[in-house]
Amino acid sequence: MNLTLHVWRQPDAGSAGRLERYEARGVSPDMSFLEMLDVVNEGLIEKGEAPIAFDHDCREGICGSCGVMINGVAHGPMAGTATCQLHMRSFRDGDEIVVEPWRARAFPVLRDLVVDRSPLDRIIEAGGFISIATGNAPDAHAILVPKQDADSAMDAAQCIGCGACVAACPNASAMLFTAAKVSHLGVLPQGQPERDRRALGMIAQMDLEGFGGCTNYGECTEACPKGISLETIARMNRDFRVASLRARPESAAAAGAP
């Protein structure tokens, strides 16, 4: 099939960008969306034009590297699917496809469809962990975790950090990403000691990075390739509210401990 693409081209972070039109000919329905872009790029290189830069790596929907806005929908028309696993059979011959990078103040474009998602790492840095040093952890069976809790932790832990939730949110909010981690660790017994600190720290960092706020639209969940639910956001809201109410100022002595 033949398609017309309108792809965002931008040489670097400092330059202006614009949509450029490309014809993709002889596209097979069995190609993935990224393979279609590969083919377009091969043609561009042969013509001496700069290929379209886009992030990608595992191409099996788990690393979270890829992700573009396809016809106004994050990761394209197929629900629960990252861009790399979207196949061209989701399109029809003659379709026009607009391809844009994730857009958010917190995600500046580096080139073409490549954006800087390092704010997501910094949100994790601000508390998305359990403080346990390597070695001498208690036996794995020392802590019982009800299956339901393990399952719901896993539901949230599946987040691949692609940033589609931010891209899809009308407010460019990172609530779903942040909530997925808060929720994953918050429902497990291992996560309890730091639960308050985690919610407060991660939300403060999220705000600091310049993401928008949540208005409960639900666009994030819809765009999420892993279907992380809005319930995670509710859990994070609760953790934040509870933590804000009961947090005591740390005593100077305690804060100084390593």
Place this chain on the structure above:
Amino acid sequence: MSIELKSNVPAGPLAEKWDRHKFDLKLVNPANKRKHTILVVGSGLAGGSAAATLGELGYNVHCFCYQDSPRRAHSIAAQGGINAAKNYPNDGDSVWRLFYDTVKGGDFRAREANVYRLAQVSVNIIDQCVAQGVPFAREYGGLLANRSFGGAQVSRTFYARGQTGQQLLLGAYSALERQVAAGTVQMHTRTEMLDLIVVDGQARGIVTRDMVSGAVETWFGDAVVLGTGGYGNVFYLSTNAKGCNVSATYRAYKRGAAFANPCFTQIHPTCIPVAGEHQSKLTLMSESLRNDGRVWVPKQKGDTRAPGDIPDAERDYYLERKYPSFGNLAPRDISSRSAKEVCDEGRGVGPGGRGVYLDFADAIARLGEDTIRERYGNLFEMYQRITDEDPYKVPMRIYPAVHYTMGGLWVDYNLMGTIPGLFVIGEANFSDHGANRLGASALMQGLADGYFVLPYTIGNYIATHKLAKVDASHPESRAVVAQVNERMRRLLAVNGTRTVDSFHRELGKLLWEHCGMARNAEGLRTALARIPELRAEFWKDVKVLGTGEELNQSLEKAGRVADFMEFAELMCRDALVREESCGGHFRTEYQTSDGEAKRDDERFAHVAAWEYTGDDSPPVRHVEPLTYENVQLATRSYK
């Protein structure tokens, strides 16, 4: 300078070696640790866990990854699980059994002491990961669930749905980010290592390229740790992520690190078959599917009937037929080769005839669709997304694909390569899997190296070596930087007619043909003749646009493919010299009358480690004999 392969395995009974060794290792004064800088390249299970742990210990760590976040390293794609000798199900597992299975599974081409240590620390890994909040699957009683995996006769595999690698990596990543916040680790994302700086015979630094600005930078430290994964992408089509490459380990090889057993590559039996020329990578379907799926092809050649129309009597469940006791769970190399055989006989299914069925109809009838959905739901969905076929109704089509590379840089018991100060961990080293890796053991090895082995052994190196300060003004550093820049300049200057990918694809096909699932001397010689030609064409005709001072994905790929072009030759050379069949290395000349691999323990019970001697002279093959004091060399039989 010739290489000496000293394994440095400590003396004493097998079960006590590691504990004794740990006591013998010198320690670094806690107050001094922050004065020692360690460069960790790669942020997967091995690199990420090592960087985090070294940071916790107080070292000054720099960690590098080419992805935009350490969380995206390819360990994330591992599906099935992680082995550990916990014996929670009480089915007869033990450290010894895991050790034995791993040595046997590796077809007796791994170092006993390393494997035993791996089995020992496997139990700590599970404890560590659970404490980090890794949401392993659990039973209703709240205890961890286990399953049998990849040919093991005990249930020792821990898993988190079909995303075990992801969850373990996110655990390591969270530990890493905690250290980043604590200031002990500096993370350098979108930064690719392009070369190693060796000063006075010791690994002291690396040269990197900032993949956004293009800046070429140097970093120095007391030791360099490579956790840069395997080289499966030399085949172009593999289950590896697109960015996986051999450059870091190959550059180290060219600076003096011996490369061990490069011909040991693992072909995973259950991947989705190739759909067409545009194919950019292959997708693995977890081997756990073989627990409930039955593998078959039609008995008749060229049978084009729909699978449902072929009656049971006309189906060949060839794994169950050939290996009655292991059946569909036969180890990876055996399953892969059997699939190739039936396809070579013309009984393959699907477009191009390169595929076999993995059928769940019986399991669905026995256990119900809901149980199957619970076990494999996400895998089935993935299959359906890619192929547009519903595996609940039609059998899956699978075919083997390159998946893992057991070969890697040679390391001693301390995980140090032949260049002092260069440590190699995870898939990047050769150490634990011999000629074939068992399912769910890669995650185990990556984390064992990173969490529990390297942090001890690297301390000993640092404590026992007094190192002079080195910086970018050192003549060696300048020379390496100049070479790196010159190479990039050359790649950009060719301005030929063919894309990097087209060369990579051609190289991949050549290797798959001659150095893939089955090899022979003639094919390997053909490949060895063709690779240098192809390399010459590459350097004459490749087209890399743009400049080095910008985000330039073609330039990144070109550098990696240029290294694959050289590495491929080493791989074929190794395969040619190893005149035996063992594990993933199957030489058609060396097989039994019923088509099974024929090992030659007389001549080849050793590790082959290659030393680079210059672009114009052949590499030198060194040998580390493998002595088995605790297990009996046996013919692997899964019948």
Place this chain on the structure above:
Amino acid sequence: MSTPLAFARSTVGRKVIMAVTGLLLVGFVLGHMAGNLLVFKGPEALNGWGAFLKSSALVLWTVRLGLLAAVGLHVWAALTLIRLNQVSRPVAYAKRVPQASTRSARLMRVGGIFLLVFIVFHLLHFTTGTIHPGYTFSHTDVYGNVVSSFQVPWVALFYIAAMVALLAHLTHGIWSFFQTMGWSHTRYNPARRVVATVVALIVSLGFIAIPSAILGGMLR
């Protein structure tokens, strides 16, 4: 690390402020609506209720100031978040197709501002009597004020329009309240939508009944 200031500065904190003040205001409009329905019992009932509400200046002003504070905080949180959300995506998409958001959610901003305008009008209209199109305002004859003003079609229609906006606002707002307070549970989540929609319908239909009845000539 958490102070009231930090709480109010946080996007989530401001949402909680909106949720709590929103709940107060929902309570208020429910009571307000129920009181208003006394109009159907005749002038005495309604005027008596009006007089009762004003019987204690202390209570009256406490409630009034409380409501004013709630509205103030609610609007402050909303406006600052709207501003933040606008700057969080400096370059708009050339093409964007919403996938999940409900119309009521997307109307929160415009609808909220419309309701704010309405509240100002409403206070000038029925509380202070500053606006009294075509009749004389009385501080004691609430019934008279209501009937006379809703006989003016544009006034009645304006009120009905505002109550439709309130319907949309509460449909998303009440559901959103549960979400923001963190009360989410797969088992009870479907009920959140039902509760939100039912409460929103009761409030808005209760209010709409009055101008409709007057326009239709049922009350005079």
